[in-house]
Amino acid sequence: xxxxEQPSEVTxxxxxxxxxxxxxxxxxxxxxxxxxxxxxxxPTFLSYNGLDGLEETGRFSSFLSRSDSYGYLLLQELQMKxxxxxxxxxxxxxxxxxxxxxxxxxxxx
Amino acid sequence: ETGVxxxxxxxxxxxxxxxxxxxxxxxxxxxxxxxxQALGQGPQFIFQYYREExxxxxxxxxxxxGLQFPNYSSELNVNALELDDSALYLCASSLNTxxxxxxxxxxxxxxxx
Numbered sequence: 001x002x003x004x005e006q007p008s009e010v011t012x013x014x015x016x017x018x019x020x021x022x023x024x025x026x027x028x029x030x031x032x033x034x035x036x037x038x039x040x041x042x043p044t045f046l047s048y049n050g051l052d053g054l055e056e057t058g059r060f061s062s063f064l065s066r067s068d069s070y071g072y073l074l075l076q077e078l079q080m081k082x083x084x085x086x087x088x089x090x091x092x093x094x095x096x097x098x099x100x101x102x103x104x105x106x107x108x109x
Numbered sequence: 110e111t112g113v114x115x116x117x118x119x120x121x122x123x124x125x126x127x128x129x130x131x132x133x134x135x136x137x138x139x140x141x142x143x144x145x146q147a148l149g150q151g152p153q154f155i156f157q158y159y160r161e162e163x164x165x166x167x168x169x170x171x172x173x174x175g176l177q178f179p180n181y182s183s184e185l186n187v188n189a190l191e192l193d194d195s196a197l198y199l200c201a202s203s204l205n206t207x208x209x210x211x212x213x214x215x216x217x218x219x220x221x222x
Contacts, residue, residue, distance in 0.1 A: 004151075033210065040197060042113075043152065045210030087151050094165045095140060095203070097211065099151035 002026040004088055004100035011106045012078055020073045020103045022088035032064050032071040033089045033097065043087065046073070050091075075105075083107045113214035115200050121220045127188045130217045132200030134181040141183045142211065143175060144199040152199055158183060195221045 004024045012018040022032065031050035035043040047055050049064035049071060061074040075082055085104050089097040114133045122128050134141050140159045144152035154167035158177035172188040181202070187194060197218050201211035 035213075040146075040148075040216075042213040042215045043199070043201075044213070048210060089151075094157070095142075095159075095205075096154055096157060096165045096167075097142070097144075097152075097201075098154060099144075101151045102149075 002090070002092075002098050004090055004098065006086075006088055006100045006103045008101065009104040009106070011108065013108050014078055014080060016078050017074065017076050018078060018105065020075075020086050020088075020105070022071045022073075022100055024069050024071070024088070024090050024100075026090040026092060026098055028093035029066075029090055030093065031091045032062070033091055034060075034062055034073045035087045035089060035099075037085045037087065037102070039084075046086075048091065078107050080107050080109070113200055113202050113212050115198075115214035115217050117217060118215070119218045119220075121222060122190050124190055124192060124221055126190050127186065128190060128219065130185045130187075130198050130200075130219070132183045132185070132202075132214060134183065134200070134202035135212045136181075138181060138202035138204050138212070140203045140205060141177055141181070142201045142203075143183075143185045144201065145169075145194075146197040146199055146216070148196075155185065190221045192221050195219060 034046040037043045047062040064071040085102040089099045142157040143155040146152040157165040177183040197216040199216045201213045
């Protein structure tokens, strides 16, 4: 089967750094994407790792290790507006996205 | 860029009925995917269309069907609605493979009673 595992919830304070881990087991794996979703609205694309290593986009970074079937999203300088659900998604052959169950991030003052 | 728009935003249907949900893809995007998201869960892949042809399907029964039109709009049809079909239905579009990210619409909230 195909599955992605990520923590159900994470809590952090403003200004802190938080890491959301994702392990995956999928066939035809091409890369790992991350999406942010506020209150059941439209998921928003954050990053994509097609190769092993770190990708940095502003305050957000994402990492992939294919040998470990593992990736993470790193959020720095947390802001209140970062409170949302974060999904890792395996990008498979043919461009299909298989999503994890999501991690609810709560940022406290 | 006009983004992805979905209609209607909310819908209530009775068990056994049929429903059609509509999506207008971002301009120029030739790939559209549909997802079902139950409350508190991740989106589940239903199917994908590329240039009006279905090119991938998730673990959903045949009563879930779709179409993509030449103007890149698309629709999701669900027949014989069941209570468990109650969910947020998301449409996402991309240019070709989508490795650079899909653009999602805000979804249609379907309630089956």
